Amino acid sequence: xxxxxxxxxxxxxxxxxxxxxxxxxxxxxxxxxxxxxxxxxxxxxxxxxxxxxxxxxxxxxxxxxxxxxxxxxxxxxxxxxxxxxxxxxxxxxxxxxxxxxxxxxxxxxxxxxxxxxxxxxxxxxxxxxxxxxxxxxxxxxxxxxxxxxxxxxxxxxxxxxxxxxxxxxxxxxxxxxxxxxxxxxxxxxxxxxxxxxxxxxxxxxxxxxxxxxxxxxxxxxxxxxxxxxxxxxxxxxxxxxxxxxxxxxxxxxxxxxxxxxxxxxxxxxxxxxxxxxxxxxxxxxxxxxxxxxxxxxxxxxxxxxxxxxxxxxxxxxxxxxxxxxxxxxxxxxxxxxx
Amino acid sequence: xxxxxxxxxxxxxxxxxxxxxxxxxxxxxxxxxxxxxxxxxxxxxxxxxxxxxxxxxxxxxxxxxxxxxxxxxxxxxxxxxxxxxxxxxxxxxxxxxxxxxxxxxxxxxxxxxxxxxxxxxxxxxxxxxxxxxxxxxxxxxxxxxxxxxxxxxxxxxxxxxxxxxxxxxx
Numbered sequence: 001x002x003x004x005x006x007x008x009x010x011x012x013x014x015x016x017x018x019x020x021x022x023x024x025x026x027x028x029x030x031x032x033x034x035x036x037x038x039x040x041x042x043x044x045x046x047x048x049x050x051x052x053x054x055x056x057x058x059x060x061x062x063x064x065x066x067x068x069x070x071x072x073x074x075x076x077x078x079x080x081x082x083x084x085x086x087x088x089x090x091x092x093x094x095x096x097x098x099x100x101x102x103x104x105x106x107x108x109x110x111x112x113x114x115x116x117x118x119x120x121x122x123x124x125x126x127x128x129x130x131x132x133x134x135x136x137x138x139x140x141x142x143x144x145x146x147x148x149x150x151x152x153x154x155x156x157x158x159x160x161x162x163x164x165x166x167x168x169x170x171x172x173x174x175x176x177x178x179x180x181x182x183x184x185x186x187x188x189x190x191x192x193x194x195x196x197x198x199x200x201x202x203x204x205x206x207x208x209x210x211x212x213x214x215x216x217x218x219x220x221x222x223x224x225x226x227x228x229x230x231x232x233x234x235x236x237x238x239x240x241x242x243x244x245x246x247x248x249x250x251x252x253x254x255x256x257x258x259x260x261x262x263x264x265x266x267x268x269x270x271x272x273x274x275x276x277x278x279x280x281x282x283x284x285x286x287x288x289x290x291x292x293x294x295x296x297x298x299x300x301x302x303x304x305x306x307x308x309x310x311x312x313x314x315x316x317x318x319x320x321x322x323x324x325x326x327x328x329x330x331x332x333x334x335x336x337x338x
Numbered sequence: 339x340x341x342x343x344x345x346x347x348x349x350x351x352x353x354x355x356x357x358x359x360x361x362x363x364x365x366x367x368x369x370x371x372x373x374x375x376x377x378x379x380x381x382x383x384x385x386x387x388x389x390x391x392x393x394x395x396x397x398x399x400x401x402x403x404x405x406x407x408x409x410x411x412x413x414x415x416x417x418x419x420x421x422x423x424x425x426x427x428x429x430x431x432x433x434x435x436x437x438x439x440x441x442x443x444x445x446x447x448x449x450x451x452x453x454x455x456x457x458x459x460x461x462x463x464x465x466x467x468x469x470x471x472x473x474x475x476x477x478x479x480x481x482x483x484x485x486x487x488x489x490x491x492x493x494x495x496x497x498x499x500x501x502x503x504x505x506x507x508x
Contacts, residue, residue, distance in 0.1 A: 050421055
């Protein structure tokens with residue numbers, strides 16, 4: 001790691017003030033991704049502003065029946081929180097599908113949102129990467145790209161967003177609360193992330209110096225018919241090749257509401273509202289689910305090593321919607337996919 | 339070709355002073371002064387001579403560096419020591435009491451749950467955290483919730499058996 005200064009923020013306003021005076025500084029909370037990136041010389045902050053002691057650690061019910069999750073709630077605490085287990089089990093399941101318990105004990109809610117891609121070229125400072133060094137080129141497009149994106153890619157970047165938690169948050173219609181030099185604002189989850197376009201260095205639509213303070217969930221939690229199905233190269237502790245968050249509200253066999261988001265396939269958690277709309281009002285059946293999968297993947301584009309992901313995603317979507325409809329969510333300890 | 343790496347600003351960075359902090363390590367308060375970039379792992383090993391905690395990958399991928407901070411298992415290689423000022427840290431050296439092995443340590447011996455032993459301090463600290471969390475009831479759940487600890491010798495079946503014994507479920 002390079003040398004850097006360290007300072008501890010006393011409150012949110014202090015943190016926002018400190019980063020405004022030092023744009024090369026970075027906030028640190030759990031540090032699980034940032035410290036790793038600093039060891040790899042990918043991140044080179046002048047100063048770390050420690051926000052880990054700020055009072056952003058509560059999980060609270062909101063007036064309209066939702067849930068407000070402080071940005072510093074550890075991933076493990078959130079996964080096992082009674083209100084999450086009871087009302088948003090898809091979120092708990094997605095969190096437990098990612099990382100290891102040690103990392104989940106450290107990683108914060110806000111930090112999970114802001115983790116960087118695990119594209120090998122992004123990590124390898126000896127290779128060009130437009131996300132790490134804008135304008136240097138993309139090594140993945142014509143390189144090893146087995147883990148890379150099949151949706152929403154651009155000439156300059158085919159990286160994926162690595163989070164599992166965020167796939168569930170996208171499906172659940174979460175809102176991100178931030179504080180910054182311009183005050184506080186709320187950002188819909190679908191507007192929080194960006195596609196790479198020709199500026200892949202920017203992962204999100206956060207403004208410079210903004211701090212994530214909370215993530216809020218609306219009341220609708222899909223606690224009855226949901227699943228988080230993650231497909232990866234080993235059974236645990238690996239990033240998704242494809243993951244699917246699927247949630248339904250059923251009236252008999254008729255789909256009243258549907259949510260569908262994918263991980264491991266795009267620069268952001270990939271929620272497809274057109275596929276959700278196509279599911280509404282239909283009978284829950286293999287034919288319906290296959291149509292939805294085809295719709296999600298209508299513009300999918302594979303590269304030399306990851307074209308298999310298109311068919312994998314198609315089957316994953318159908319299986320996840322089937323699991324959700326049957327009320328038999330994927331177990332995150334018994335890994336058999338049923 | 340290595341690309342030139344620059345900070346976002348061209349200002350040169352002064353080498354920071356070392357920062358004083360205290361840790362309660364295995365029940366004993368310890369004072370130390372470390373640079374901001376010193377990980378908890380390096381602080382334990384290089385500053386406090388507690389070399390039971392191992393450095394494996396140094397990137398949070400192997401679990402050899404697992405210790406408990408304020409009762410929770412974490413990867414000490416991805417933790418800055420300065421961020422844990424005032425915390426209680428438990429390492430493998432803190433488990434035995436008065437020469438008697440901790441039940442987890444004894445269980446690892448009883449079940450031959452290691453070969454080279456390099457991952458073992460991390461495995462045992464991780465298992466201690468696992469049992470305290472109380473979320474693992476079955477062998478499947480133990481395997482899943484211990485997946486952050488890699489054993490290159492492949493002693494996994496015996497590690498699970500040892501943990502089951504320590505949980506009183508063997």
